[in-house]
Amino acid sequence: MNEKFYSLKKEKQDKMINGAMQIFARYGYRHASTDEMVRACGVSKGLWFHYFENKTGLYSFVSSYGLKYAMLELSMAQIKSGTDYFTLRYEIEECKMQMMEKYPYLPLFIYSIIREEDPDVAELIKEPRQKYAEAVSKIMMQADYSALTNHEDYLLLIDMLDYSIEALMNDGYRSPVFSAERYLTEVKKHISALQKLL
């Protein structure tokens, strides 16, 4: 990418980042079209290629940026070490709602980055993806798992909860306007269900 991108007004940077996130998140790397990004944020086609050599470079930048921003928000959420696992899991979701204020499609985009399998970008996103995964695990590992660990397969249970939360988020984006409130209620229900089991 062209470093001059950072010299643009922050506002414009974010307009472009949001345009790219929205289209990439909704359609995946390959199906995302530059024309749709132009339409989504009103920045001319030429400019995208002025700052980012090609679609690959753009994806690389936006995904990396998005993941970093998410990590930043996570760190700023000041999730306390030793918090009960279920509470912590919920706090992470609250934190996602927080990042949506600046980048409305970021939570969806992150899931799409994780699932992205296009060979053109596979290598490029490997590292940031892994770093993000580690950052999240690090936080998760600080949780108090005492409510879970007496159960021998608790890791599988955690996976199940994660998949369910991902599905709820996808549902949220399918509706015309994402309602943070509703989303969080649903998440809470699922967490409680599991919690009660233990």
Added chain:
Amino acid sequence: MNEKFYSLKKEKQDKMINGAMQIFARYGYRHASTDEMVRACGVSKGLWFHYFENKTGLYSFVSSYGLKYAMLELSMAQIKSGTDYFTLRYEIEECKMQMMEKYPYLPLFIYSIIREEDPDVAELIKEPRQKYAEAVSKIMMQADYSALTNHEDYLLLIDMLDYSIEALMNDGYRSPVFSAERYLTEVKKHISALQKLL
């Protein structure tokens, strides 16, 4: 589609069906390219359009065919009414392994059909998709839920299991060769985990 397709040798029909399933399952309707199907099964480009008026028609046929075949396999599995829920859930996965013998990408393709959102095919797949969903629910409803129903949120738990199984299947296809054995072991583990909780 051209009815003459059915006059082809069953072997060739299946070669084409498998080629289409593989590419559609991996890339989704829009990104699937005829050239890749040609490469995948060695049937020339022209022939696809000789039997199927266009890409939409091909998708409509293969998805509908795949779902029907899956329903057939499900019915042939003779899953007994009143079987314990967890056993039944596992039998369905065994049944999927069964259908992979003829159509190796079918289980993956079915998930992709369910997730498909391209407006060009949305209407076409609506009905077969729904019928399949109903057939599956019908079987699921015959299960013995007594091990679950004393738990108030058991529906959420079932969802979680479903998402987890889908994820395991995706993992299976990511490896160079899908190992049915390994897959079934993993599925069993997840089912047991939930089972033990109750």
Added chain:
Amino acid sequence: MNEKFYSLKKEKQDKMINGAMQIFARYGYRHASTDEMVRACGVSKGLWFHYFENKTGLYSFVSSYGLKYAMLELSMAQIKSGTDYFTLRYEIEECKMQMMEKYPYLPLFIYSIIREEDPDVAELIKEPRQKYAEAVSKIMMQADYSALTNHEDYLLLIDMLDYSIEALMNDGYRSPVFSAERYLTEVKKHISALQKLL
């Protein structure tokens, strides 16, 4: 072409000739499609190429055959030398109606051959086209032009009549069924109009 074509039952030969004439006459060499010929006369695609090496060869054969047949009909009409020009011109049109009994599209096809300009067949049809033109002129030259020749530009007037007759024939084919009767009436009207002028 493959000489064995002539060993086919005359009936089948004519079925194929008529199929080709119809499609070539209506759409011209380039736009005429083999599939349409198959549909038009129910003879399989492979057979066309069995007897005629390619589309060019087929066109070459059918156009040459059609022109020869037309010349034959003209000679059989026994148009008497010394017939008044206008009567003779009309007799030629009657003769066309005659050839339509075996080859309904032949008169139209002949016009289309004359207008054909596709470089792929230009050279091939040059000679038969010229021969036909000569045969027609030969007959025309035997007419009694005494009603015309006192007029200095009578050649131009003859051209005009020819163009008008061509236009009337095209009109005739545009209607669902070609009505020989109606066509001949119209031709007679135009001939008379010119006749009266002189």
Added chain:
Amino acid sequence: MNEKFYSLKKEKQDKMINGAMQIFARYGYRHASTDEMVRACGVSKGLWFHYFENKTGLYSFVSSYGLKYAMLELSMAQIKSGTDYFTLRYEIEECKMQMMEKYPYLPLFIYSIIREEDPDVAELIKEPRQKYAEAVSKIMMQADYSALTNHEDYLLLIDMLDYSIEALMNDGYRSPVFSAERYLTEVKKHISALQKLL
């Protein structure tokens, strides 16, 4: 079509219009290929589809544009009401030579539009074609037919002249370079021939 086409330099617009006219006029709607247009005027394939949604849309635009331009030239020719029919007919041909300065294939293209029968464009060109026909008749109706009307079949005679002029024009385009001078001489000869008869 994309309205931005009009923002292009007039020179380029005309280059594209001429390319399309040439190919459409020579081969008709169906057989005209975009590749040939690319070759004919050096404008890339993508650009045609950037401005015109598809081949149908392009034909619709160019035919409509061509007919309108012809009507404009006709109106600018200031053909006086009451002019003797034969003079007026000749003036129209002079007017065609005028329009060839900007659009060399326009006169040929107009004849081809009138004869065009492809169902894909039939509906689209119906109205402009009719408007053009009306504009031409309007001019023709202002002529002084006194030299003709004492003849009962003068309408047929006019038709004959029209067909002859069309044929002469086709001949003109068949030669490597269209010679306006030669064409007009031929037209004059034919007109005179008819004139002398009356």
Added chain:
DNA sequence: AATGAATGAGCTTTCATTCAT
């Protein structure tokens, strides 16, 4: 810096032609 016209490789689809049966 910013635009959007312009390009051409690649995709879907058509069609003359071939070939196994």
Added chain:
DNA sequence: GATGAATGAAAGCTCATTCAT
């Protein structure tokens, strides 16, 4: 002899990318 399944070059069209302004 007859069929129609099969092929691949070419046509219409899309889209990432370039470039003149």
